[in-house]
Amino acid sequence: MEIRLDGLTKIFPGDPKNDIEPTTAVDNLCITIPDGHLIGLLGPSGCGKSTTLYMIAGLHEPTSGDVYFGDENVTSLPPEKRGIGLVFQNYALYPHMTIYKNIQFPLTSLKVEEEEKSYEYLREIVIQNVLKDYKELIDIILNSSIKGRISKKKASQEIALRKHLSIYVAKFIFELGLHTASDPKAVVDEAIKNSQQKQAKIVEKISAKGATLSEEEPGLLLYNGEPHLCVRKISKDEMDALIRQAAALVQIEKYLDRKPSELSGGQQQRVAIARALVKRPRVLLLDEPLSNLDARLRIQTREEIRRIQKETGITTVFVTHDQEEAMSICDEIVVMKDGEMMQAGHPQEIYRDPNCFFVAKFLGTPPINTFKGYFKNKSLYIGEEKILTSKEDIEDQEVYVGIRPEGFLMADQAPEKDKVLTLNCEQVVTQGRDLTLVCSSEYELNTPLKLIIDSDIEAKEGPIKFALRKNKVFVFDKDTEERINF
Amino acid sequence: MNKSRNYRAWLYLAPVLILMGVFTFFPLINTIVISFLRDYNVTTGANKGFTFFNYGVVLGILEKNEGSGFTDNSFISWNSPSALSNTLLITFVTVPISIIISLVIAIEINNIKVLKKFFQTVFFMPYVTNIIAVGLVFSVMFSDGGIFNRLFKLMFNSSISISEGSTSWGASMLVLCLYVIWTALPYKILIFLSGLQGIDKQYYQAAKIDGASRFKTSLRVTIPLLSPQILYITITSFIGAFKEYNAVIGLFNRSYTKDQNVHDLYTVVYYIYDKINGASFATEMQYASAAAVILFVIIMIFTLVQMRVSKKMVVY
Numbered sequence: 001m002e003i004r005l006d007g008l009t010k011i012f013p014g015d016p017k018n019d020i021e022p023t024t025a026v027d028n029l030c031i032t033i034p035d036g037h038l039i040g041l042l043g044p045s046g047c048g049k050s051t052t053l054y055m056i057a058g059l060h061e062p063t064s065g066d067v068y069f070g071d072e073n074v075t076s077l078p079p080e081k082r083g084i085g086l087v088f089q090n091y092a093l094y095p096h097m098t099i100y101k102n103i104q105f106p107l108t109s110l111k112v113e114e115e116e117k118s119y120e121y122l123r124e125i126v127i128q129n130v131l132k133d134y135k136e137l138i139d140i141i142l143n144s145s146i147k148g149r150i151s152k153k154k155a156s157q158e159i160a161l162r163k164h165l166s167i168y169v170a171k172f173i174f175e176l177g178l179h180t181a182s183d184p185k186a187v188v189d190e191a192i193k194n195s196q197q198k199q200a201k202i203v204e205k206i207s208a209k210g211a212t213l214s215e216e217e218p219g220l221l222l223y224n225g226e227p228h229l230c231v232r233k234i235s236k237d238e239m240d241a242l243i244r245q246a247a248a249l250v251q252i253e254k255y256l257d258r259k260p261s262e263l264s265g266g267q268q269q270r271v272a273i274a275r276a277l278v279k280r281p282r283v284l285l286l287d288e289p290l291s292n293l294d295a296r297l298r299i300q301t302r303e304e305i306r307r308i309q310k311e312t313g314i315t316t317v318f319v320t321h322d323q324e325e326a327m328s329i330c331d332e333i334v335v336m337k338d339g340e341m342m343q344a345g346h347p348q349e350i351y352r353d354p355n356c357f358f359v360a361k362f363l364g365t366p367p368i369n370t371f372k373g374y375f376k377n378k379s380l381y382i383g384e385e386k387i388l389t390s391k392e393d394i395e396d397q398e399v400y401v402g403i404r405p406e407g408f409l410m411a412d413q414a415p416e417k418d419k420v421l422t423l424n425c426e427q428v429v430t431q432g433r434d435l436t437l438v439c440s441s442e443y444e445l446n447t448p449l450k451l452i453i454d455s456d457i458e459a460k461e462g463p464i465k466f467a468l469r470k471n472k473v474f475v476f477d478k479d480t481e482e483r484i485n486f
Numbered sequence: 487m488n489k490s491r492n493y494r495a496w497l498y499l500a501p502v503l504i505l506m507g508v509f510t511f512f513p514l515i516n517t518i519v520i521s522f523l524r525d526y527n528v529t530t531g532a533n534k535g536f537t538f539f540n541y542g543v544v545l546g547i548l549e550k551n552e553g554s555g556f557t558d559n560s561f562i563s564w565n566s567p568s569a570l571s572n573t574l575l576i577t578f579v580t581v582p583i584s585i586i587i588s589l590v591i592a593i594e595i596n597n598i599k600v601l602k603k604f605f606q607t608v609f610f611m612p613y614v615t616n617i618i619a620v621g622l623v624f625s626v627m628f629s630d631g632g633i634f635n636r637l638f639k640l641m642f643n644s645s646i647s648i649s650e651g652s653t654s655w656g657a658s659m660l661v662l663c664l665y666v667i668w669t670a671l672p673y674k675i676l677i678f679l680s681g682l683q684g685i686d687k688q689y690y691q692a693a694k695i696d697g698a699s700r701f702k703t704s705l706r707v708t709i710p711l712l713s714p715q716i717l718y719i720t721i722t723s724f725i726g727a728f729k730e731y732n733a734v735i736g737l738f739n740r741s742y743t744k745d746q747n748v749h750d751l752y753t754v755v756y757y758i759y760d761k762i763n764g765a766s767f768a769t770e771m772q773y774a775s776a777a778a779v780i781l782f783v784i785i786m787i788f789t790l791v792q793m794r795v796s797k798k799m800v801v802y
Binding site: 059080081084085086094096097106108 | 686688689691692693694695696697698699702706707710711713801
């Protein structure tokens, strides 16, 4: 489902009595999110990214502007009618419900519209099919014993899991008592016969309603040869299947009977995602989903989110303040500042080609090194040193210069020996693959400057002359902070 | 160092310990002791030794004056309203009803946005009103010419008057229960409201996104999350209702029907009070003590049962 934000604006009203000015949290935001993409809303805290997400969810009402899902304008729809799944920052799992009940909760209110089918009839077919292989069933039941005891709960769960049945059908099968019967074959024959009788009765009931069963699709009801659309609630069997599917997707099948407080943060996170996904939403929204996890789990979970998103193909919006997180998993990122979109595009493109000083500073670890500089005679100077020459016609002016940490070369390796930048190296940090030099300069805007160079180069503390890679140097207008191409 | 600190700690605790010892612990133990003493005399402390006789008298099994053929049925009786049956009735009618009503009111006050503070104040007003004053207002409203009976006569052509001389046990008990429920509401609403304010708004947002109706959200999300407060209120109001006494005084200032003989609105505490304070002051303390011990045991059993049940239901 494509999401389109059209001039979305949110102004939180002020309080004139207490001299509180109205706050513009989101200002005229226009974004189009293509179907099936994972998009990251990225920005420092207070930039309006969560507010944007909540407006897409329908929990905040926009002051002006519209939200479209596909061609449908959903701006005035309440959240429950938008078909969204939302994962909250602190998960908001219901603490008094088991994981199973938590995932089930959205389904209990869900209504689906589809062609009318007889699920009773389908159930009998399933039972008859499963019972054909009764020897395997007996094995499953016997193998499920814990310390020699067979419990109904555990055995049914095992049957459900192994034979892909709903827990209710599994319980029914367990209750036949196959594992204790002296002649299981007779029990199975009896059960199949009962099931067939039940099936016959269901068929009778269906024809009494004036419908017939479709011959092509099992269980489908035909009225005068035509399928009939109906709106209905989801049956317990279907719910169970959906819950188990969602749990399997996020790999928490083992924990369905536990309470949220008995799970770790990462597991709770998965449950929250399962709960958001179980009703097959059109759009999945994630509000800083990784901020409550520790560093290792964060990396693991963000890859997990990427995998789940790829598997389901759901359009996903992901809010984060961590640029590394956004860059590593998103198809596209939107960098926001003060409620405005600064730049949008593929993460690598934005990194390679930032359109303003803010975006350049926000993306990248270690952050970009910034200097005061100026243009004179089409050449870029930092201090006294001429570092680059432009072919374009650029008037003399003062500018901000940003140089990516990987944009530095040792001056003796550079082709043009006259264009160098001298920095005072204060510390050399060895990081195996490469070296990080912590430097300072008279003209720096951020401290400390951090440069990454190849580990084969021997660097010593003290002044070092660097040549620069032109594509890693960005120049910005001093007043508008916009990018100057040179 | 350690010893002197200990000494000072005891010094600071002394006023409370002494007061509690004199007014709580000593009476508590003494009550239990007295309840087992035969023919105890309050003024002299004279008695005829250990016995279960007092319990027999209170429970209406033994005759107070042996050979008189008269057993006192005012505490417990199988065929007429008695102190115990009235107390149980008041407890099991008023506690659940008042909890449900206050829960609904608290949830609704919490849901509204405008006038929230106003309604909070309105529903808290009865709490700061004198209970006897409320009782007087109730007794006027439900008297023969009172507003309720005029309305009742108009609508049903009958009355539930509680004026002296024209009352029945049923009418009196109905009004008593209404009165108890009314006075019980404000405190419960206050506790529930403070509990509701502690519930994270995100649960409601999650429920909203999950498409749960308001009723379903209240039932499946709000009430379970409020379970610690509900448990607290349930236990304290059960105890409070078992001790009900001032409602009867506030509303009727009597416990007798027109024939002045049958204690039809007795409660357990009223019974105890009558036994201590009656004409037979000096000689009936042991019966009051026995009744108090019985009440204590009943309350303890109920509280234990509630704690047991709550282990499964309450989420902290």
